[in-house]
Amino acid sequence: MQLDRVLTPEGMKSDFRYLRTRLENTHPGLYARHPKERMQGIMDSLENTLEQTLPFTGFYKKIAFLIATVGCEHTYCNMGKDWFNVAKTLHFLPFQLFLAGDKPFIIINGTADTTIRPGDEMVSINGKPVDSIRRALHKYMPSDGFMTVSKDYAMSSMAFGLLYNFFIERPDSYEIVVKTRTGALIRKQFSKDLSLERINQLAMKNPVNKIVLNADAKGRELAKHQWRVEFPETHTALLTVRTFGADKKVFKKDIDSLFAAIRKQQTDTLIINLMNNDGGEEELAAYVMSYLIDTPTRFMNAEYLITDHDSVLAASDAPKEVITNKYAFIEPLKNGRSYAKISELAKELELMQPQANGYHGKVFLLVNGVTASAASTFAAVAQSNNRAFIIGQETSGSFTGGGAVLGLNLTLPYSGITAHTSLVFQEFATKGRDGNRGVIPDREFVPRFEDIVCGYDDWKQRILTLVSAE
Template sequence: MRLITQLLMRACLVLLAPALSFAQGGIDTLNAKILQSPAMQADFTYLRKALEETHPGLYRYVPKADMTRKMDSLYARLDGPLPYWSYYAMLSSLIGEIRCAHTFMVPTENTNGFLNQARVFPFTIWFVNADQACVVLNRSGDTTLRPGYELLSINGESMQSIKERLWLHAWADGHIESARRYRMSNDMFMLLYYMIIGRPEKFVVEALDAGGKPVRVEVPALVYANTGKLLMKNPVNQQLLKAELPAEKKRGRQPWQLEILKDVPAAKLTITSFGGKSGPDFKKRFGRFLEKSFRELKEKNVSNLIIDLLSNGGGYDAGGVVLFSYLIRKPTRYYGRQHTVTDGSSTYLRFADVSAEDIANEKKGMVREEDGTYTLKRDFDQAVMPNPNGYTGKVYFLVNGLSGSTTAEFTAAAHYNKLGTFIGEETGGAYCGGNGSSFIHLTLPHSKIYVNIPLVYYQMAVEGDCAAGRGTMPDYPVTLKPSIFYDSKNPWEVVKDLIKGQAVKQD
């Protein structure tokens, strides 16, 4: 399964960028930095005002009164000097409380040097379930811990305790546990441990081997960039890498693929990203790809279509809309409403990734609602028209906790309009919609901590318990995980059984 590539190549810098910067020689100068009360209070007030003025989902999952108490409580703790990382953890807990996958913070805006200087826990891990974490890839020079070994503790602290301390800091939409599990199960674990728990020189790791025998090993903290080289050289990883990397490298080179399958009467449409390297030309190139693909499906009279959206983290909004048009049979709403909480006058908009001209144009079409929000006039306000070459056969969607952002919007619309059967995990984006579009890139004046704040809320044209903050739920739940952990059928086997009429629905 493609998770190995996700764990190798979708490292946190894709999610975090802009990320971190440290001094030369692998020394984190922030370790020795002490922040004074006035500076911390000024930064906190600056951040709080930015969130209150511009974040469209600040109170979506936490009532305003509770969020206000949280902020007041944190501010009250800034009455004396604090180590930099203690202050960082406090702010990170606030960002996590917002429960938004597009709202995050990292220590500095400058990305240069981080991978060559941060010394981290040298193992990629996987949370097999809420209570069990295992080694997937050994990124050290030691061969004691092999893929599949269950981790019990790090430096004397149980994995359950570590998970509980880090869980909220691994930002995700609403209450989607699958998304947080993925955030914790790749390079994010290394960085979250580094930023929130500690930066030790060595790690004493206790684990259980494949036979349940206790194993104990001591390994040094390693420069993040070097762990990639060690991972490829370490002999304990070779079996897994040889089994999975070739196909995954091919997928990386071809983010959009249509394949007519031979073992079942079906075609597989794989979309690993609604963006990728196509940049501004995405809509045109993706449109041509879909036009060609759906024409082929019609010409070959393909009766079953598997749309693989596993680990598709999103991209351009238009991608989901265009794909949707090939699956509907009548004009259908996709978005319900898009809104912001600022009328365009906030001074923080000078840090946004939109021009003053674009902001002025948006302002012209804004409609102020009774709740104080501002509805935006967008191209997607009207119903989506069905494509004349649309598909009329059976559709199966493969999804997981990394199917987020644009992908989560598409899956919500497809699920609500009953366009097919969903196999896999709860998606990584909220069913009713999420925050995104344009962003404020904020650097706090004194600590230089960087914060990313979305400006627009995308409300999908669906009905459901939006306050629950859950993603699109699969019809056939199957947990996606590295192949070494499978003790039951994987999503591909389940969807093929469905096509053959052999699948049994699981609870």
């Protein structure tokens, strides 16, 4: 792959129509965020811009814009199979940024300079305000609906440097303006040691990064325990669930044990931490929810495809049993939809029954812009049923439903650009809020630099303070 490779109008149009046809024929959420007429107009306008030759990056920007406009967190694109080798040739911004906090602050300094420290604010890059760069990048980044917090998380760390090269400019040097934590302004230019490998080497050597690297190491150690319960105060439990992607039998058995411990402790305040939980099995999210309800409750209203064609299913990443015996799992297509049946592969469609030893006290739910997919569904159902007070930032997944992870892995034949497009649309059992937004917290908690690097005990204390205020 060559980023400056010149693409012909004929080749680009062929690729664009290839992708458009598959979106129109197979993506059940193509018109979920924009009316059909508007979405068709957007695609027509994009195709009409392909009358002249373009460099590869110019065409990629148009494909990325189209994918982002669909507004599906499980539909995305990449430059192709050689993108990582291409990244090795780029000049990266030698700083990692965190863009979903109270300001765009540096989290890693990848230079030998020690005057710029983690926690300092990145004000501008090559004369462009960081906030304007961030908003420009939003146009090319996928998310459910019109969410932006999830995009800010996705472009943080080294991803920002990659996206800057792909969508803003590919510079040979970087002139930056930084505002230190004491308020001083620093202007510096960096034109050497801008390869990814060299930046990583310098980052590990620079003593200013020690506070972040130590915090990261401790965080990784904690993350090994992907679901756990603690009792930070008498009658208060903190249940952390880092993922719903797990062996179902093991997960359910462990959750049973954790809620037994919560009950034994005579807990009256339960804090469930779903921050940075990027999802997994909807069935497992529903299983945890069954411990919080006292009447039969729906978690998922429906799941459907807009095609049941054998060739589409065979080309997808659907389970083998669905491909070989589809009507055991889905209904035949009727009125443009093929609905999923309740089965071992879709138990989230069952009516949830309350657990005999469920928890019926106060629930506080912690979420952020990485709370995605099944974890975001959990938050939406909890909020819709008035079962939890939500603290944090808007989740990554839509409040009412969206495309599921099962889909098509496509390679555009001419350019080699790859894409994953969703085949299944999920309708959550939620009501009363904007379906183009995620779960909006009842109380916002925007992380500061101190929250990123503080010890776990300090973080818990801040959370307990927020909870006690409610």
